[in-house]
Structure formats: C-alpha cells, structure tokens
Amino acid sequence: MAKLRRNYLKKQRKPIKVILVKILKGLFYLIIILSFASSIYLINNSKLFEPSITWEIRGDFETLTNQNNEINNSSIINKYFVETITHQYDDLIKSVLENKYLIELSQINKNVEKHPWVSKANAERIFWNKIRVTVENHDIAMQWGSEGFISSKGILYLPRFLISSDTPIGIVSKDNIKQFYIDFKKYQATLGSLKIARFERSAIDQLILENNIKVILGYQKQSERLDLFIKVYKNFKKCKKDRPTCIFDMRYPRDFAFSYSPL
Incomplete structure (x- = not known):
C-alpha cells in the first residue's frame, strides 16, 4: 500500500530590501524618540526656562x-x-x-x-x-516704643531689625493700635505747628511735645481739654526748650494745673 505524501508550500523569503526598510524605520523612530528626550533634558537643564525675578x-x-x-x-x-x-x-x-x-x-x-x-x-x-x-x-508714621513701628495706615509691624527714625514715639498696647493712631492724628491736627514727640496711652492720655511741654489729657474729654490747652498756651511764655519740662495737667473742669519737672 503506497504512503501518502503531503506537499507543503515553501515560504517565500522577504526581500532584503524590505527587511532593511523596516530596520531603517525602527532606527528612524528611535532617533526621533532619543532626540525628543535629549531636547527635554537639555531644555530642563538650561537656563532658558529658569525664572528671572526683578x-x-x-x-x-x-x-x-x-x-x-x-x-x-x-x-x-x-x-x-x-x-x-x-x-x-x-x-x-x-x-x-x-x-x-x-x-x-x-x-x-x-x-x-x-x-x-x-x-x-x-x-x-x-x-x-x-x-x-x-x-x-510699610512707611513709618510712628515708633512703637523701641520694638517696632506703626504705619500711616495704623498697622503695627515688628521687623527683626529696626532703623533709626525721628518720627513720634507711641506707647500703647498691641490691642489698641488702630484707634490709638486715629487719635494721634486727631491730636496732631488740633495742635497744628506744635509737634507731638511722644504719645502715651495707659489709663490716661499724655502728650509730650517737641518744645519740651507735657500735656496730660486724662481718660475722657481729651479733645475739649486739648482745645483748652491751645487757648492757654497761646498766652503762655514761660516754656522754652532749654528750661525744665512744662507740665499742663488739663484734667480739671474748665481749668488746668501748671508745674515744672527737672530736665
């Protein structure tokens, strides 16, 4: 009995040209990928995108x-x-x-x-x-003791280092800065050319003026008392810078007390 033989079709070999084209395509894509990655690396390490701050x-x-x-x-x-x-x-x-x-x-x-x-x-x-x-x-409208400054917006700020300033000195607690500065401006407007050198607020308000005058306003009716001081001071000739400090205590009803304190 004769054996059956199976015939297989021979696979055709791909032309070398086709193989080379595929290899070249692969190399081309690889080069593109490497070039892209290299560009990203170079850009990332260059100063082209480094932020410049002015x-x-x-x-x-x-x-x-x-x-x-x-x-x-x-x-x-x-x-x-x-x-x-x-x-x-x-x-x-x-x-x-x-x-x-x-x-x-x-x-x-x-x-x-x-x-x-x-x-x-x-x-x-x-x-x-x-x-x-x-x-x-911030500008410097006042000094807050020897610890910080008060701006013209009534904001307290406490820099690590202080610069010297000839602005008025304010003595008040942190909690009352805003109203304190508003009152300072009001007092200064009333005094006009008489400049405030120091403004202290504790239980009472006290002003020390640049011409060596201390004005005690108390804790109430400060505006009325300051108006009275202006009227009195216009006719007062005893206070001078080279003399002991003149003290006007305005806490008396429609009157005041005057005294000196040693330099």
Whole structure:
C-alpha cells in the first residue's frame, strides 16, 4: 500500500530590501524618540526656562535709611539693610520657584508679604520666565516704643531689625493700635505747628511735645481739654526748650494745673 505524501508550500523569503526598510524605520523612530528626550533634558537643564525675578521696591524705606547711615546699636541697621532686603525676599520665594514650569504668582505675593517690612506685594509675568514683583513697604508714621513701628495706615509691624527714625514715639498696647493712631492724628491736627514727640496711652492720655511741654489729657474729654490747652498756651511764655519740662495737667473742669519737672 503506497504512503501518502503531503506537499507543503515553501515560504517565500522577504526581500532584503524590505527587511532593511523596516530596520531603517525602527532606527528612524528611535532617533526621533532619543532626540525628543535629549531636547527635554537639555531644555530642563538650561537656563532658558529658569525664572528671572526683578524687584521694584516702593515706599520711603530707602529714603529713611539713607538719612540714617550710622549704626546706633546692635538692633539698628542702616543702608546695608536696603542692599540686602531683596535677598531676603529671594529666600522667601525659593520654595515657589522649585517647579519652574508651574509658578503660582499668588503664592509669590503671599510669601513676600510674610516679610515684616512688606505692606503689599504684586507679582506679574512679563515673559514666560520673567517675573516682576512690585513690593510696597510699610512707611513709618510712628515708633512703637523701641520694638517696632506703626504705619500711616495704623498697622503695627515688628521687623527683626529696626532703623533709626525721628518720627513720634507711641506707647500703647498691641490691642489698641488702630484707634490709638486715629487719635494721634486727631491730636496732631488740633495742635497744628506744635509737634507731638511722644504719645502715651495707659489709663490716661499724655502728650509730650517737641518744645519740651507735657500735656496730660486724662481718660475722657481729651479733645475739649486739648482745645483748652491751645487757648492757654497761646498766652503762655514761660516754656522754652532749654528750661525744665512744662507740665499742663488739663484734667480739671474748665481749668488746668501748671508745674515744672527737672530736665
């Protein structure tokens, strides 16, 4: 009995040209992928997208420090602080700039405003990697004892370092700063050319004027008593800067007590 033979079709071999084309295509795509990855790496490590921050400082802070170039003690610094203050701002925003492709301008503002000298910060994007931050510093309307300052908006701020200032000194608790500053402005407006050098508020209000005069207003009817002081002082010739301090105690009904205290 004859054996059956199976016939198999021979597989056709692919032409070498086809194989080469496939290999070349693969190499082409690989080169594209490697080029893309290399471009990303180079861009990521280049300074092309590195954030560039410029600072615009507003306020009379620099004017004040330029007028006080001498360091009086270890807690008071001079013009050096102006030159280094932007470096302090840079330190505050380092964490925000860690992801250079996703910088939140609002977070820059928030971080910069943590600095005690800063009243307001406004960051804006000038170009994809260029950011300008406008910083409005607190001004100095009053000194808060020897610990801080009160701005013209009635805001208390406590910088780590103090600069010397010839502004009036205010003595009051932290809780009453806003009303204290409002009353200070009211008293100064009433006094006109008589400048307040020191304003103390404890149980009573007391003013020390630049011409070596102390005015005790008490805890009530301060405006009326200050008006009376103005009327009395116009005709008073005994107080001079080189004499002992003149004390006007205005706490008497429709009257006052006058005395001297040693220099």
